[in-house]
Amino acid sequence: MPKKIVTFGEVMMRLQVPGHELLAQANTLQYTFSGTGVNVAAAMGKLGHEGYLVSRIPRNPLGEAALSFLQRLGIRDTYISWGGKYMGMYFLENGFGQRASRVTYTNRLESSFNTAGSFDYDLDSIAEFADVVHFCGIALAMTDKVRETMKTLARRVKEKGGIVCFDCNYRPSLWKGGYDEAKPHYEEMLALADIVMMNEKDAMYILGMKTEKTTKVGQLKELIPSVAKMFHIRTIAGTHREVKQDNIHSLKGFIYQNMTFSFSENMSFSVFDRIGAGDAYTSGILHGELKGLSPEETVRFAAASGILACTIAGDTPMATEEEIRSAMSGVMEDVKR
Amino acid sequence: MPKKIVTFGEVMMRLQVPGHELLAQANTLQYTFSGTGVNVAAAMGKLGHEGYLVSRIPRNPLGEAALSFLQRLGIRDTYISWGGKYMGMYFLENGFGQRASRVTYTNRLESSFNTAGSFDYDLDSIAEFADVVHFCGIALAMTDKVRETMKTLARRVKEKGGIVCFDCNYRPSLWKGGYDEAKPHYEEMLALADIVMMNEKDAMYILGMKTEKTTKVGQLKELIPSVAKMFHIRTIAGTHREVKQDNIHSLKGFIYQNMTFSFSENMSFSVFDRIGAGDAYTSGILHGELKGLSPEETVRFAAASGILACTIAGDTPMATEEEIRSAMSGVMEDVKR
Amino acid sequence: MPKKIVTFGEVMMRLQVPGHELLAQANTLQYTFSGTGVNVAAAMGKLGHEGYLVSRIPRNPLGEAALSFLQRLGIRDTYISWGGKYMGMYFLENGFGQRASRVTYTNRLESSFNTAGSFDYDLDSIAEFADVVHFCGIALAMTDKVRETMKTLARRVKEKGGIVCFDCNYRPSLWKGGYDEAKPHYEEMLALADIVMMNEKDAMYILGMKTEKTTKVGQLKELIPSVAKMFHIRTIAGTHREVKQDNIHSLKGFIYQNMTFSFSENMSFSVFDRIGAGDAYTSGILHGELKGLSPEETVRFAAASGILACTIAGDTPMATEEEIRSAMSGVMEDVKR
């Protein structure tokens, strides 16, 4: 029986300059639709669960295109509501080597999603229905209406016995008031969450926790258990990532559960499309939890999921369980016939 | 000595689905940057004048791309100011035959242009410099700040002896308060204008003028002279257009000057890209005025300019005087080698 | 409450040379997935019903791509089963003017669909669930297994009180034994059908009926009532189509119900993509039936649906009820903003 994974988040139109040109050089764009909620719902569908997205899109050609793309990704549209006037959008220029990729946003605060309130969704049905609900810090940074909907939905799912997953995903540019503005909202969400995606930086910067440790791992090992305890969180997971050189990144995942840390090996890998790797990692953690994998296997599965997502065009993970397990083995395969 | 034509208006990013697919079917877009001010400034440049745009664009990759495209069109960037955060955008799906083209806008009210006030531009220098300044009803429909800038600039150019051109271009969807809201603003602009683009519908609907005539031509002949008299307008010009059948339109232009109407012949023609034909017509009228052509020649030149613009990809007219004069002859040419 | 429309048919991969080049000139192809069942299920979804497809596709990258495309079209995948090894495919070269379009098929008899038997589908659930089931003569021309599944499913839906729709759609190249081979299978399907898509040619050639009439309309008026009577068919509908000149076709639809014919007007229209127009017409008839429209309105709605489908890229109709009703008015619209 597949689990029902419900994600909450904005559908963003991604408008990407093909190849490596700048917007000022090119004249075509490739478009898809993504967002953290989209990515996690789609990834969970690829892993054999049922992925539902809670979002609002406008009743116009852009909204219709968005719905078609979500359906193409295998996302169930039961909880997508029509309304509002605009889609959030971002433009992506691919970097190369020393030149970083650039993302330019349109005014997403006016989007259908960010102008929707809790009455625009049938939160009770969703809470009744969901096995897992997933939220992220990007939505938390948006508007009061969105924050209220998030918290209400998290509370109701929790009441109905569903699992609440929260990905901290702090984006500095989205919080005009900085960490001070963000902190109380994060604390509310952490208090409602069973599974949290974060690392030591979130503890230090958002929650303002202190540590004398100077290494990332030292800080992690000191702070994450405190967070788990403070907010009664069952599972905390996250990654340490590094941009090593031209298109080569490295990633090491961790999971903290039952007062124990498990780590994946530090792996280097080529990156084709960087965006969405975090959501693939989250999906791997959720999949491990839902399938009852050991923490060791879960973190390795999640790390492989994150790495494979970097080899796929677009923001949204496309790998199946079989493909992720093959990547966990680390063997480089020749052409699959 | 080329004349300095200064236009005022928003730079819109046009995102077009290539060919005839819908947004829900395709995955690429072609982009250019246009807008009434852009189109008229570029067209006047092609006709041998110097075209300047007064506008504001954001200091980000989209704004840089916009500037590059304007430069590519030969527009002088002296009066383009950097500031604000967003670009106005519209998505275009090409129709075919019975199926109409569709345009979907993003939230342009938050654009750099629509959030700029008169202090964001050096209006005094512009007024000192301009031989002609061109405004249009689309900008008039935007925000109070934009309206104030328009009126201030029109007034100062007039004071300095420049010619003020105003294209009524009423877009119903942009005026929430309808004709009642629009009327006083239009009256202010008409009172400042030397050359006005409009037809009998604008007189009836925006200005609320009455006529017992039932044909378009009858209404035109009765109302336009009254408008010219009432607002002391030197020249009023415009068109009657019809969608005759699949991709075939017809156009008949008129000009009213010295209490006399002149008309171009009614011509049918194939349409490749409908958008921007009105701006090409306007440019033709302005060119005729600046070159001292007779009203008969001016209206025929403007009509040919409008028709050629429908054969060109994109919103912006690209034809030279020589090409327009060749089209005026009506001869269909084979390949030009 | 939306109706459940279940269609049965093969999913074909359509590989089209872009523009107007030949396969021997080009080096890229655009691909989509279609088929009569796909087209009707998708069109009914666009019209506000729920469209389900009964089909079988292979568990490989082609099958996964097919599923994604069907989902993108809004088709529900509940009754799509995985299995077999191959997809049916066809290559399309667009004609121009005097040069006709060309379709080249791969060996579809070995496809997942054409090698599936009735045990590969859960026919009982489908019969229980469907309000309407749709079949077509192309599937009937395939293999004994496919024919057996068709007839079994038709019978069960009929037993459960659902409506059986059958589109004759005779393709000469698919029946090696010609009309003689086809006739008994068509007779079985006609005997099970409530709504049938056909015209006088099907009556004469497939069923071998005779008439002394020499005009198409004369033959139609004589033969269709006999067919309806003989097979106890509630509704028979179809079209007369003509290729008039370069890219201009004409279409006149008819519907026969309660011993009365209704006709739409004969309309000429520009054709962008000819394939799939028949399925759009069928969807219009089904929609009229399900909504209880009068036969006059139904046939006009279906004709407009068929015409709009010719203005859309790809085989699959994309028009909403609102768009079809607008086309019924016959007014040519300018750009929709």
Next chain:
Amino acid sequence: MPKKIVTFGEVMMRLQVPGHELLAQANTLQYTFSGTGVNVAAAMGKLGHEGYLVSRIPRNPLGEAALSFLQRLGIRDTYISWGGKYMGMYFLENGFGQRASRVTYTNRLESSFNTAGSFDYDLDSIAEFADVVHFCGIALAMTDKVRETMKTLARRVKEKGGIVCFDCNYRPSLWKGGYDEAKPHYEEMLALADIVMMNEKDAMYILGMKTEKTTKVGQLKELIPSVAKMFHIRTIAGTHREVKQDNIHSLKGFIYQNMTFSFSENMSFSVFDRIGAGDAYTSGILHGELKGLSPEETVRFAAASGILACTIAGDTPMATEEEIRSAMSGVMEDVKR
């Protein structure tokens, strides 16, 4: 036994802006390789003969690409020699409706072909081998070296009993000295030719012949027989073409043989790619001659060949005999499956 058709001419690289943009708007080009000799050799190959091209191309990546394209068209490369440094090129911007297509040449006088002399080809082998040799007025306009090669080859083929075909194809922009410069060269070629492509304008302007007739047909009927007599030409054929309106042209072919004219009907048709239609007509005439068709059938075949070439992308005809015969019937076909 297929006939050996040898054509002589420059291989031009055609660089076309895709769709309907101008060079100043686009940033991609599609390229092919063509030229009168290429077109006729390829067309004759499609019609079941063997087409050989006599030309020279540079030993560099452009020349290699040219050779690959010629081979792709089925042209035999036996008589293509390597040498020189440059390829002739032209850029093509497609017109639309009132806006004419534009062709811009690079400096072709320095091309490998135009700098080659008769010693760069094995003219004796070619003359021994060819059943038919084809020349055209474009090559005649080039350089003294090219002219000398043409005349030498024509003379040798004639001596060996082969058929010499000459297409007048006068291009005003290529003759700096105008008709006066061209006349003696044309006279030499006409004196060597068995089959000539021309019409009354060539007689009047190039050969300076006089007539009192004022209609095209009248002039044709008076002058062509004189030309045939004067230069001992077996067959003279040509067309009257008109650009009627947007993308609609009309064509009427004639052939003069045994002191008798035969004409094809005047036909209107849609044009996709205008360039190369004349070469398709020539190929049709040559095919009729080689197959021993009656003049009536030959001229109708050639006209249909010319019309079909206008429906094909690129300069080079691609139609088979079967397709041309189908077009001769004038029936518009629906999709060919």
Next chain:
Amino acid sequence: MPKKIVTFGEVMMRLQVPGHELLAQANTLQYTFSGTGVNVAAAMGKLGHEGYLVSRIPRNPLGEAALSFLQRLGIRDTYISWGGKYMGMYFLENGFGQRASRVTYTNRLESSFNTAGSFDYDLDSIAEFADVVHFCGIALAMTDKVRETMKTLARRVKEKGGIVCFDCNYRPSLWKGGYDEAKPHYEEMLALADIVMMNEKDAMYILGMKTEKTTKVGQLKELIPSVAKMFHIRTIAGTHREVKQDNIHSLKGFIYQNMTFSFSENMSFSVFDRIGAGDAYTSGILHGELKGLSPEETVRFAAASGILACTIAGDTPMATEEEIRSAMSGVMEDVKR
């Protein structure tokens, strides 16, 4: 005097997703035509020999396109026969980094080639004509008819004094009966062959030979001489290849002749398009043999040919002798002007 190299094998249509998207993400494909026989015939042509392909393709737009592509590659079409109904096809999704490329085949057993028997080719002429004939294990895995044609042709070429080359190229997925089914067919071909492409794995798995050695090189050195002796093979050559990391492969070639092994150095290199590298290696070996190069030079030439083929788009090698010799030097060049 160029040698006549005749290859025998299926023409496959390769349909590749451009860039790095999956079939489920993209909507365009790039197509070419290839196959082992195609690749070797084309590569030998590039190396200055004459390459002929023995194959059968259908008389339809796909077959015509295939022929055009083969001609474009410089392959002579003398021995290509028309017939049958289908083309073999495969879809290619490019991998990236950890994600492997995927190949999906259509049902090639029904292709024109795989349904052809020896009477569909003029084997006697071919045998009379060929200096070298090339076969491969992929064709051997197809149908009895194909196998019979292979063996007959090999026998006749041998009788006429031509060289028989056989590339073992065992593909597990193509032999339903596994090595047991394959072995007798391989033994027959080996007994007819003068030059064989294989390595120690083929000896162990196909021929069932035993060795106590545990390293690849040890096994190679023990088994290859036994194979050569057993089947009277003049030359055996092959490679050891490894996928080292993201897009970096390594290759070391060997040749065994006159009871002596020669090896190329083990080289690492970036891979753009992996498919067809083996055929480029084979062509290098054949070229060395035909030119009388020393075994040492031959194996280095073949290895460089294989490496260069990995830098070229498509399956088919495109390098000239000069380019391969430049690559043998191992110097990295900057832009060649």
Next chain:
Amino acid sequence: MPKKIVTFGEVMMRLQVPGHELLAQANTLQYTFSGTGVNVAAAMGKLGHEGYLVSRIPRNPLGEAALSFLQRLGIRDTYISWGGKYMGMYFLENGFGQRASRVTYTNRLESSFNTAGSFDYDLDSIAEFADVVHFCGIALAMTDKVRETMKTLARRVKEKGGIVCFDCNYRPSLWKGGYDEAKPHYEEMLALADIVMMNEKDAMYILGMKTEKTTKVGQLKELIPSVAKMFHIRTIAGTHREVKQDNIHSLKGFIYQNMTFSFSENMSFSVFDRIGAGDAYTSGILHGELKGLSPEETVRFAAASGILACTIAGDTPMATEEEIRSAMSGVMEDVKR
């Protein structure tokens, strides 16, 4: 107050095969317009100065397209004159790994630029106006007319107190008479120059200077000071570059000023588009000089500018001062949002 940088040089049309195909494989090209003068003028504009190009282009669609592209790059067109008939062009096939990129030129000696003499430009105005004028060795290799214009302009700018910059940029294929032919022209330019781009190879080969040193650095340190002294050059700068492996190059810049060398660190970096890196380095040196940066900072700035240019599509540098300073830090950034 921005400085006026005037560059002198030919505008070349760059026609690039997209991706990694050969001209013989592809059928589309991407085009831009570039050239050393274009690149330096555009790069200086990006760095906040005003970039003007002195060049001549033909009054035809190619010339118009060229002008549009130059304007798009932000180049001021005041000193571009219309005239002549042709554009210089080059075709670019991208290499991959072991396979080098290839450039094929058309006959640029007949271009508008190379047939222009000093009377085709208003050299006096330019000399009056320019703060810096930039020349390069490619133009010096062209025609006597071009050389004369170069020298005249250099002399007049010097007289008016402007800075003369000369980039040696010796291209062996352009000087038929080799170093002997080039030497006197180089000497004249060096005698006029204040800033020179060159390295030890230019001193040895063009100027024929001798050294016993065997390392590049040794030769550099011995010869460059002599050159500076001999020709009274204020600043000499240049680079040592190496192609290390597949798409990885290394670069070390030097500057010699006030009898002192400064060097940037030797850096390795991935290369996307190799062409134009030298012009970006030159622009960095000029910017440092104009801004009064220390030699150490200038050479590091120029090196980072050169490296970033290799990450940008096309020949022309696009980086701003901010982006170059970020690259100087050497930190690899993740996505910039």
